[in-house]
Amino acid sequence: MIQRPQTLYFLAIVAISLMLLFSDTVFFIAENTSTQEKYNVEYDETEIIAKDGTIKESNTWLIYFIGAISLLSLAALLVFKNRKMQVLLSSFNFLIILGLIVMMYMYSLHMNYFEGQDSQANYTFSALLPLAILFFNFLALRGVRKDEQLIRSMDRLR
Numbered sequence: 001m002i003q004r005p006q007t008l009y010f011l012a013i014v015a016i017s018l019m020l021l022f023s024d025t026v027f028f029i030a031e032n033t034s035t036q037e038k039y040n041v042e043y044d045e046t047e048i049i050a051k052d053g054t055i056k057e058s059n060t061w062l063i064y065f066i067g068a069i070s071l072l073s074l075a076a077l078l079v080f081k082n083r084k085m086q087v088l089l090s091s092f093n094f095l096i097i098l099g100l101i102v103m104m105y106m107y108s109l110h111m112n113y114f115e116g117q118d119s120q121a122n123y124t125f126s127a128l129l130p131l132a133i134l135f136f137n138f139l140a141l142r143g144v145r146k147d148e149q150l151i152r153s154m155d156r157l158r
Helices: 005-022 060-078 083-107 125-157
Strands: 026-032 038-042 045-050 053-058 119-123
Touching (some): 005 125, 026 125, 060 125, 083 125
Antiparallel strands (some): 026 038, 026 119, 045 053
């Protein structure tokens, strides 16, 4: 199981998604320059920093999508003897990763935190981590398909 490269790719997906779930990784910052109000959008919560205090709101859908990605990758890792199931889980994982990227857009640019006021909005480097998950999922799916082709070629030689 460990000697297969797709196992390491699935482990990387699980590690990145768990890091996103349990750390305070900010992927979008919006700041109002006139009132000094600031929004830090993390994968697990949105932090609103104002002059009168700080409020935290949970990003429930992002948490659900990241958890589903982690569970599907772990399940695909554990069913290494059933390559068809691995392909199915990896393919379904693509859809969930794309859903995560859409939800990131919904929680960041679509929210329009400061309507018509002087504001600055920036993505951070950690906004690229779902793209890394997408890339690792592609590599894992490619590895599973190569294994399947190798097994089929061995069956032809008998």
